[in-house]
Amino acid sequence: MGATVCAAVEAAPDMELVARIDAGDDLAQVAAAGAQVAVDFTVPAVTEDNVHALIDLGVHAVVGTTGWTDVSRGRLVAHLGRKAAEGTSVGVLIAPNFGLSAVLAMTFAAKAARYFESAEVIELHHPNKVDAPSGTATHTAGAIAKARAEAGLGASPDATESGWEARGADVDGVRVHAVRLRGLVAHEEILFGNEGEQLVIRQDSFDRVSFMPGVLLGIREVVSRPGLTVGLENVMDLS
Numbered sequence: 001m002g003a004t005v006c007a008a009v010e011a012a013p014d015m016e017l018v019a020r021i022d023a024g025d026d027l028a029q030v031a032a033a034g035a036q037v038a039v040d041f042t043v044p045a046v047t048e049d050n051v052h053a054l055i056d057l058g059v060h061a062v063v064g065t066t067g068w069t070d071v072s073r074g075r076l077v078a079h080l081g082r083k084a085a086e087g088t089s090v091g092v093l094i095a096p097n098f099g100l101s102a103v104l105a106m107t108f109a110a111k112a113a114r115y116f117e118s119a120e121v122i123e124l125h126h127p128n129k130v131d132a133p134s135g136t137a138t139h140t141a142g143a144i145a146k147a148r149a150e151a152g153l154g155a156s157p158d159a160t161e162s163g164w165e166a167r168g169a170d171v172d173g174v175r176v177h178a179v180r181l182r183g184l185v186a187h188e189e190i191l192f193g194n195e196g197e198q199l200v201i202r203q204d205s206f207d208r209v210s211f212m213p214g215v216l217l218g219i220r221e222v223v224s225r226p227g228l229t230v231g232l233e234n235v236m237d238l239s
């Protein structure tokens with residue numbers, strides 16, 4: 001993703017690529033190069049430290065790396081608040097998925113959730129992916145769970161008594177299934193069921209370039225959005 005983002009920024013008429021950072025490089029190089037915005041596609045183990053370092057440097061951040069939790073996002077909000085109190089306004093955008101089809105699928109799923117008795121999520125990825133379930137599926141399941149709770153829906157019906165390992169991960173009460181298959185890039189299917197009917201919402205990223213319009217939009221927008229924004233749907237005015 002890092003290489004693809006660098007190419008997209010270099011090709012954008014309104015942007016200039018001033019630094020490329022790899023594992024082991026000093027992040028101070030970002031500020032020294034005059035960057036207004038840094039983009040982080042790294043690994044879950046380092047992304048939080050990177051973003052705290054960028055906030056200290058006063059550089060806005062667009063983050064695609066997975067692995068964020070309520071607790072780690074809370075630490076960012078506190079750090080951004082301290083920085084703002086010192087007079088430095090920094091924006092951080094974390095998006096579990098920058099693909100427009102994925103953002104729309106998540107938004108439609110959140111809207112549909114309250115109308116269905118059953119909901120499950122299937123995410124399908126390339127076999128080099130290190131984390132499961134995907135950040136996108138976790139975000140989707142969280143939004144479905146929130147909509148179900150607000151509508152007063154209980155748990156999806158499920159008579160399973162044994163073999164729970166075959167029923168996928170439990171994300172906020174929503175079952176999430178992860179497939180890893182050579183040839184895939186990034187795909188998600190959200191299944192909703194009622195007596196006698198089914199709704200399937202599916203999105204497919206066939207190529208990493210599909211994430212680039214969303215990343216470029218995030219770069220343009222984050223400079224005028226101080227504090228933490230989670231999800232490209234907020235930037236796209238879909239929330």
Ligand SMILES: NC(=O)C1=CN([C@@H]2O[C@H](COP(=O)(O)OP(=O)(O)OC[C@H]3O[C@@H](n4cnc5c(N)ncnc54)[C@H](OP(=O)(O)O)[C@@H]3O)[C@@H](O)[C@H]2O)C=CC1
Pocket residue numbers: 001002021022023024025041042043044046063064065066067095096097098099135211
């Ligand atoms: N939000 C979105 O739309 C998308 C999110 N993702 C997420 O982005 C992340 C990266 O995905 P992907 O590019 O496929 O993964 P890769 O494993 O291909 O790339 C990760 C890169 O991060 C580098 N890296 C590791 N530590 C650091 C560090 N401290 N500073 C700078 N670079 C570092 C690695 O270097 P080295 O190899 O030397 O260790 C590697 O080059 C994942 O969490 C993935 O889930 C992916 C696609 C879209």
Ligand SMILES: O=C(O)C1=N[C@H](C(=O)O)C[C@H](O)C1
Pocket residue numbers: 066096097098125129130133134135136137185186187
């Ligand atoms: O690792 C990937 O490839 C992807 N990661 C993100 C995720 O975990 O949701 C976004 C997209 O699915 C591609």
